[in-house]
Amino acid sequence: MSSSGAAGSLPRPIPRQKFLTACAWGVHLYTALGAALGLLAIYFASQRDFRASFLAMGAATIIDSSDGPLARWLMVKTRVPTFDGALLDNIVDYLTYTVAPVFLMLEAGIIPGSRWGLGLACLVMLASVYGFCRTQAKTEDNYFLGFPNYWNLVAFYLFCLGAGTAFNVAVLLLLAVMVFMPLKFIYPNRTVPLRPVTLTLGIIWAFVTVAAVLMLPAVNPIMLWAGLSFIAYYLIASFALQARAALKSNRSRVDLNG
Secondary structure, X not given: OOHHHHHHHOOOOOOHHHHHHHHHHHHHHHHHHHHHHHHHHHHHHHOOOHHHHHHHHHHHHHHHHHHHHHHHHOOHHHHXXXXXXXXXXXXXXXXXXXXHHHHHHHHOOOOOOOHHXXXXXXXXXXXXXXXXXXXXXXXXXXXXXXXXXXXXXXXXXXXXXOOOHHHHHHHHHHHHHHOOOOOEEEOOOOOOOOHHHHHHHHHHHHHHHHHHHHHOOOOOHHHHHHXXXXXXXXXXXXXXXXXXXXXXXXXXXXXXXX
């Protein structure tokens, strides 16, 4: 056999651009896996296996937290311009951050199964639709505008607290209203002020939360309050940064007018 024939029989290397395009499609597939996890979360909740449901939602959250950096690193928009990754992300997020946790809250009795409870569930769904579809859901300085529809976390902490219907309804009503309010909330991966602190505390919180979910249906009070302390930090830091920015803006106006 000639050397040219032997060389011709060898598999040809995949061109670099084709490989990178395949990787970009792989990122979209990775994002889309969240939809399957959302379905599993709903299924497990319908079977009253709330631990498995929260685990599925947690896995979807991990995907959502990591697919963005992957997409930017691989320049997915440039390599696959015919596929709307942002739309895919919103569809998956609405399923995993809103539909699945609201369904779980109904199944677990966090939201009462009465006519009024179903109305509250529908209000949360509608508020979330607005939050996902508003064009300024993320501000130019990398904040979420309005409560960022973390209903999976709301469901988890209300489930663990077991504080009763009145408390649950009050929290859900307040957060649903906050979706529409011009309040800025930290976008952990992108908000520059306090980002090292937020990411460090967020990583610790993530490990604590995973451990707490794995322990369900038992609730460890130390882990519960450790997790809630990060939520408190997140809310206080978000409001403090917005107040600081507003104060700085007012001082600038005064200096210009003065």
